[in-house]
Amino acid sequence: MAATSTSIQRVRISDISPARKISTGVVEVLVALFIFAVFARTVSAGSITTFVMTPGGITTGQMGNWVIPSQLTLYLLAALSLVIGLFQLIRGFGKITNLMVGLVFLFFIFSFLTWQAADKSLNLAGMLSSAVQLAVPITMGSFSGILCERSGVVNIAIEGMMLMSAMVGALMGSLTHSAWLGLFFGVLSAVLLAALHAVLSIKYKIDQIISGTVINMFSAGMTAFLSQKFLQTRQELNNPAMFTRIEIPGLAEIPLIGPILFNTNFFVYLMFALLIILQVALFSTRWGLRVRSVGEHPKAADTLGINVIRTRYMSVLLGGMVAGMAGAFFTLGSVGRFEEGMTAGKGFIGLAAMIFGNYTPIGALGAGILFGFADSLGSKLSLLGSAIPSTLMSTAPYVITMIVLAGFVGKGHVPAADGVPYTKE
Amino acid sequence: MAPILQLKGITKQFPGVLANDHIDLTLNQGEILALLGENGAGKTTLMNILYGLYQPDEGEILVNGEKITIHSPTDAINAGIGMVHQHFMLIPVFTVTENVMLGSEPVKAGDFLDRPKTAAKIMEISSQYKLEVDPNDYVKDLPVGVQQRVEIIKLLYREANILIFDEPTAVLTPQEADDLFVIMRSLVKQGKSIIFITHKLREVLDVADRIMVIRRGAVVGEADPKQANRNKLAEMMVGREVNLVVEKDIKKPGDVILSIKDLVVTDQFKQVMVDKVSFEVHAGQILGIAGVQGNGQTELVEAITGLRKSVSGEIKFKGQSILNEPPRKITELGSAHVPEDRQADGLVLPFPVAENLVLCTYYKEPFSRGVVLQYEKILENSEKLVQDFDIRTPSSLTTVGSLSGGNQQKVIIARELSRPIELLVASQPTRGLDVGSIEYIHKRIVQKRDEGCAVLLVSPELDEVIELSDRIAVMYRGKIIALLEAEEVAKETLGLLMAGIVPDKIEKPQGQRVVETTF
Numbered sequence: 001m002a003a004t005s006t007s008i009q010r011v012r013i014s015d016i017s018p019a020r021k022i023s024t025g026v027v028e029v030l031v032a033l034f035i036f037a038v039f040a041r042t043v044s045a046g047s048i049t050t051f052v053m054t055p056g057g058i059t060t061g062q063m064g065n066w067v068i069p070s071q072l073t074l075y076l077l078a079a080l081s082l083v084i085g086l087f088q089l090i091r092g093f094g095k096i097t098n099l100m101v102g103l104v105f106l107f108f109i110f111s112f113l114t115w116q117a118a119d120k121s122l123n124l125a126g127m128l129s130s131a132v133q134l135a136v137p138i139t140m141g142s143f144s145g146i147l148c149e150r151s152g153v154v155n156i157a158i159e160g161m162m163l164m165s166a167m168v169g170a171l172m173g174s175l176t177h178s179a180w181l182g183l184f185f186g187v188l189s190a191v192l193l194a195a196l197h198a199v200l201s202i203k204y205k206i207d208q209i210i211s212g213t214v215i216n217m218f219s220a221g222m223t224a225f226l227s228q229k230f231l232q233t234r235q236e237l238n239n240p241a242m243f244t245r246i247e248i249p250g251l252a253e254i255p256l257i258g259p260i261l262f263n264t265n266f267f268v269y270l271m272f273a274l275l276i277i278l279q280v281a282l283f284s285t286r287w288g289l290r291v292r293s294v295g296e297h298p299k300a301a302d303t304l305g306i307n308v309i310r311t312r313y314m315s316v317l318l319g320g321m322v323a324g325m326a327g328a329f330f331t332l333g334s335v336g337r338f339e340e341g342m343t344a345g346k347g348f349i350g351l352a353a354m355i356f357g358n359y360t361p362i363g364a365l366g367a368g369i370l371f372g373f374a375d376s377l378g379s380k381l382s383l384l385g386s387a388i389p390s391t392l393m394s395t396a397p398y399v400i401t402m403i404v405l406a407g408f409v410g411k412g413h414v415p416a417a418d419g420v421p422y423t424k425e
Numbered sequence: 426m427a428p429i430l431q432l433k434g435i436t437k438q439f440p441g442v443l444a445n446d447h448i449d450l451t452l453n454q455g456e457i458l459a460l461l462g463e464n465g466a467g468k469t470t471l472m473n474i475l476y477g478l479y480q481p482d483e484g485e486i487l488v489n490g491e492k493i494t495i496h497s498p499t500d501a502i503n504a505g506i507g508m509v510h511q512h513f514m515l516i517p518v519f520t521v522t523e524n525v526m527l528g529s530e531p532v533k534a535g536d537f538l539d540r541p542k543t544a545a546k547i548m549e550i551s552s553q554y555k556l557e558v559d560p561n562d563y564v565k566d567l568p569v570g571v572q573q574r575v576e577i578i579k580l581l582y583r584e585a586n587i588l589i590f591d592e593p594t595a596v597l598t599p600q601e602a603d604d605l606f607v608i609m610r611s612l613v614k615q616g617k618s619i620i621f622i623t624h625k626l627r628e629v630l631d632v633a634d635r636i637m638v639i640r641r642g643a644v645v646g647e648a649d650p651k652q653a654n655r656n657k658l659a660e661m662m663v664g665r666e667v668n669l670v671v672e673k674d675i676k677k678p679g680d681v682i683l684s685i686k687d688l689v690v691t692d693q694f695k696q697v698m699v700d701k702v703s704f705e706v707h708a709g710q711i712l713g714i715a716g717v718q719g720n721g722q723t724e725l726v727e728a729i730t731g732l733r734k735s736v737s738g739e740i741k742f743k744g745q746s747i748l749n750e751p752p753r754k755i756t757e758l759g760s761a762h763v764p765e766d767r768q769a770d771g772l773v774l775p776f777p778v779a780e781n782l783v784l785c786t787y788y789k790e791p792f793s794r795g796v797v798l799q800y801e802k803i804l805e806n807s808e809k810l811v812q813d814f815d816i817r818t819p820s821s822l823t824t825v826g827s828l829s830g831g832n833q834q835k836v837i838i839a840r841e842l843s844r845p846i847e848l849l850v851a852s853q854p855t856r857g858l859d860v861g862s863i864e865y866i867h868k869r870i871v872q873k874r875d876e877g878c879a880v881l882l883v884s885p886e887l888d889e890v891i892e893l894s895d896r897i898a899v900m901y902r903g904k905i906i907a908l909l910e911a912e913e914v915a916k917e918t919l920g921l922l923m924a925g926i927v928p929d930k931i932e933k934p935q936g937q938r939v940v941e942t943t944f
Contacts, residue, residue: 285536293516293527300514303476304528304579305499413518 021092028085028104032078035108039115040074047071049114050121053256055129060247061258063125070118077107077114109377116384127380128373129260133334135365135372136267137162137343140326141350142357142364143274144319150282150359151315152295154419156212157197158323159347160219161190165327167223170338171231173240179332182240186332187324193219194320202312205421224340231338238337243267267333270325271365278361291315295415298422308422323347345398352401359415374400427490429454429618430506430587435484437470444470446643447484452587457609457619459633459650461626463662463859464830467642468622469511472589476508477501488587507585509576511592517565521575522547524564525582543582550581554611569717570601577608588612589620594628598717599887599920606632624662626655640664663860671867671892674875678895679708682848682879683729688738690724698724700903701738708847711870711880713894713911717923718885721903723765726852726883730762731755742848756785761841765852765883767830771837774826778818779807781825782840814839815865831862838869849873852883867893887919901925 047070053063081104087093093100113122141158148155165186173182193215200211231238243266251262261268282288290311293301298308326347331338349371350364357363374397382390430452437445444467452458462468473479475486477495485492488504495501501508515524522544531539544560551558556574564572573593580588590609594602609619609632623629629636629650636648638661646661660666683706690699698721706712714722727733729740731752740748747755756762764770772781783792783803791802807821816835818828825833834854841849851870855863870893874880884890890897891911899907899922907922921928 284538286530286532286538287536289519289523289527289530289538293519296516296518297514300516301527303478303498303508303510303514305497305502306528416517 021097022089024097024101025085025089025092028081028088028101030085031104031108032081032085035074035081035111036078039111040071040078043070043074043115043118045071047118049073049117049119051113051117052121052123053125054123055126055259056123058259058263060252060263061255063255065121066124068114070114073114074111077111081107116381120384122380122384125256125259127376129264130376130379131369131373132260132268133265133372134375135368136265136271136329136333137326137346138350138353138371139271139365139368140267140274140322140329141347142354142368143278143361144323144326145351145354146278146282146359146361146364147291147315147319147322149354149418150295150415151291151312152298152415152417152420152422153198153201153312153316154208154212155194155197155316155319156209156348156351157193157215157219158319158326158350159343159345160212160216161193161320161323162327162330162347163223163341163343164193164219165190165324166330166342167226167231167338169328170238170240170331171226173242173332174237177241179241179243182332183243183325183328186328187321190324190327191317191320194316194323197320198313198316201421202309202316205423208419208421220341223338227338227340240332240336242336243333265333267325267329274322274325275361275365282361292415294422295417298417298420302422302424308424312422326350349397349401352405355405355414358413371397371400427487428452429489430620431487431490432471432475433485433487435471435474435481435486437467437474437479437481439470443642445474445481446641448639448642448644450637450644452618452620454618455613455616456634457613457621457632459629459636460620460622460639461624461629461636461658461662462639463624465859466639466662468639469591470642471639472508472591472620472622475501475506475589502583502585505584505586506589507580507583507587508589508591509573509580509593511595513572513576515564515572515575517563519564520560521558521562521564521567521578522560524575525560525579529583546582547578550578554581554608554615556581556608569596569719570598570604573597573601573605574608577612586616587618587620589622591622592624593621594623594625596718598924599917600924600926602628626658629658630655638662659860671871673871673893676709676875676895678710679877681705682708682743683881684739684741685729686739686741688725688728688740689736690721690728690733691736692724697736698903699728699735702900702903702905704898704905704908706848706879706881708879709874709877710895711874711882711893713890713897714881714883714900714905715887715890715897715919715923716885716900720900722852722883722885722900725900726762726765726850726881729755729881730760730850759844759846760848760850761844761846763834763837763841763849763851763854765856767833767837767856768826772825772833775824777822777824778811778816778828778836779803779821781836782807782810784840785844810839810843813843814869831858834858834862834866838866842869842873846873847878849878849880850883851880853885854882855884855886855889887916887923891916891919899923 049068049070051066053066054061084100084104088097088100116122141162144158145155168189169182169186172185173179176182197211197215200206201208245264246266246269248262252258254262282292290301290306293306294308294311302308327343330342335342353364353367353371356367357365378390378393378396381388381393428451432448432450435445435448448471460468470479474481475495477497477500480496486495487493493504495504522540525547526538526543531542533539547558547560550556556578558571558574558578564575567575593605597605609621613619621633630653633650636650636653636658638645638648638658640662648658686703688699688702689697692698700721702725704712716722724733728735731747731750731754734749738748739746742755742758742760745758747758768774773784780803783806786792787798792799792806804821810816811818811821814835816839817832825836828836849870854866854870858866870880870882882890882893894911897909897911897914897919898905899919901923902925906925906927918928
């Protein structure tokens with residue numbers, strides 16, 4: 001009788017409802033018209049757009065500029081978007097609908113850049129390079145989130161941990177004149193906050209959102225206080241030794257990719273190293289299997305002799321460590337001094353990247369780079385002297401975050417016991 | 426030779442309850458010992474002590490004649506004791522291999538999982554004990570019966586010799602249960618010893634070598650399954666004589682009250698759970714929906730009661746369409762709903778009994794005037810219903826959450842049945858209740874039917890459906906695959922239908938059919 005249950009398959013009503021099909025198509029056609037009417041029509045016929053394909057100040061792995069006729073490119077992109085939109089309206093793309101939306105979105109961004117840089121030159125490689133840099137705190141923040149939430153502890157305090165680590169990193173980096181010691185103490189401060197979060201949410205079973213919020217507010221207040229009291233009044237305390245750019249011999253010579261990925265900041269390498277370590281550790285080791293089991297079904301793990309409480313403590317502390325590295329990036333890898341509130345919500349966007357990336361390190365990296373790109377788009381365009389105010393452009397990453405969360409959440413798998421304290425019977 | 430397992434004088438006190446009162450138990454090598462008792466008799470507590478989840482206040486545990494202490498499941502596993510829990514301890518998003526290896530993973534090169542090694546061991550166990558399973562399947566994709574096999578493999582992988590099965594058949598179809606019994610037999614034949622916890626008499630008589638009955642935390646006797654009979658076992662279990670058969674007269678059904686046509690309902694993942702279902706329920710008729718849980722019954726009931734939006738089809742109550750109407754409107758038309766999960770959907774646990782009794786009517790005269798609730802009337806109503814429906818509560822102001830399951834269910838029954846209704850939708854009305862409450866609730870449902878109410882009864886307990894229903898619909902994977910007169914169908918046939926197998930011809934019951942109350 002065993003062969004009974006798989007004979008009839010359940011039908012799944014297609015994810016793409018008729019309304020979704022039409023609305024997607026309409027949006028795509030509107031994008032096409034927008035590219036045509038706003039971008040293509042306002043560019044003069046003979047305009048040339050120049051994309052520089054080597055980031056500024058780099059001498060290895062150089063590549064020639066990419067020169068394209070602006071208007072022709074825009075007409076072409078508008079036409080392609082229109083074709084996709086019309087096909088969507090008439091036939092529908094079915095399963096690859098989202099892929100097509102992504103493609104039209106890409107066309108739109110590229111059109112926008114072509115339009116903005118008409119008769120000028122835009123450093124596209126520099127933009128990509130800074131996208132990767134800007135992705136560092138977001139991606140590492142989401143790695144921290146993955147570590148915590150895969151074990152079943154919601155951690156919205158990553159933002160606060162990052163801010164604290166940035167401040168402590170700057171202070172200690174200045175005092176010791178060593179970037180490594182700055183990093184060490186920054187990470188230590190974040191781990192202490194993580195320990196607080198762990199005790200509150202694992203031992204005392206306080207609502208994890210509240211515990212996280214409290215830590216964020218404490219961090220914001222404490223760093224502001226210390227910064228005003230010491231860092232701003234005595235500049236020598238806010239002038240840390242920094243991690244410099246490291247060039248990897250050979251690989252740095254590859255055109256386009258070399259300058260972006262192999263001749264860059266220490267923290268970018270750290271991000272990729274963490275990516276590999278986490279991805280392998282979570283899915284191929286005993287440690288990872290146990291962490292995931294505790295986040296999915298702690299009681300089952302407990303009945304098999306796994307120490308749920310200890311596993312969760314470990315994961316939250318490791319998460320704090322990674323959040324600390326992300327925070328230290330601001331002062332020791334990027335800006336070189338501490339400013340109040342300088343993490344600017346990157347920890348929260350990291351959580352969005354974690355969800356968007358379906359709680360996997362590799363997915364989080366992809367999402368982090370997308371958010372980073374949105375960020376660098378804003379800053380690059382204000383340099384170009386764009387008509388769009390730079391303050392408005394700087395909201396782009398947040399707008400993208402909202403769109404992404406509204407459109408994609410609920411598709412992936414959230415750890416089943418995420419945010420639920422474990423009580424032994 | 427010493428018995429493989431001995432418990433001596435195990436005592437466990439919970440606040441207000443003596444869950445285990447000096448229990449002695451002996452398990453011999455190679456036998457199946459059935460532990461029989463009602464819900465709350467203390468069977469599960471005893472087994473949790475044995476598995477290290479609770480610590481006993483008194484008593485000792487001996488394995489192979491040696492005294493051991495068990496502080497945690499790890500200790501139990503090391504002593505060769507394994508448990509198949511009532512609610513599976515499996516992680517749905519893990520593969521069979523990952524579930525089996527978790528906690529005692531073979532590793533190579535430091536900490537890397539050796540999945541192939543575990544998979545090979547699983548295949549070995551699988552062929553030795555005839556436990557068919559694919560190590561690479563994800564547990565969430567497996568039918569419940571196979572998931573249970575994974576649980577058993579987990580124990581064998583850890584080389585457990587004493588296997589505890591805690592109510593293993595609660596989630597299975599009758600056929601899957603029979604498969605399980607074959608597996609259990611094969612396990613003891615190969616030297617394992619089994620403790621089988623259940624409250625179902627049929628199973629005990631089918632599979633056990635020895636029966637031990639527990640009541641209110643104490644052992645009340647042992648029995649030999651070859652000599653015992655159901656009535657005697659039931660009496661031992663409950664402590665009084667039990668009427669195992671519901672009295673029910675033949676009744677001619679009246680007009681169509683509820684009619685459903687081509688109804689399609691999906692779950693939150695847009696998966697079709699109710700797939701073009703059509704049926705009718707007449708006045709004075711009980712239509713029972715049989716089927717293993719999770720085959721769309723929940724969604725069907727929610728669609729009828731207005732709690733879930735339907736995709737397409739037709740639901741008519743007394744000729745009027747109630748498709749996708751709000752629940753209050755459906756209720757006001759004269760329908761009642763006894764929900765599947767009484768604590769989540771049926772009651773507001775922190776509210777007192779009196780308020781729970783007016784949850785459908787509080788906004789109407791006489792319970793409220795304008796926006797002000799009339800507590801005098803609400804209490805008056807409560808006093809009367811507590812009396813009429815025999816709700817055992819210290820007072821009308823006691824919170825419902827502090828009552829026993831049976832009395833909580835009586836509060837719902839009282840609230841729903843005391844209104845003038847023409848349709849009763851009862852979903853698993855006796856789930857987890859003791860025999861006394863089951864008898865009472867069955868009587869009330871049949872009484873309502875005799876008064877001319879149309880009743881839709883949904884239950885995964887086959888015996889309950891057979892016993893109460895006038896007609897039986899079998900639901901499988903969202904479809905109604907058979908609609909039968911209750912008198913004309915044998916229990917075995919229904920069991921097959923529940924597993925999705927449609928026999929060539931529907932067999933009629935032979936002679937007088939005896940059905941027992943499900944407990």
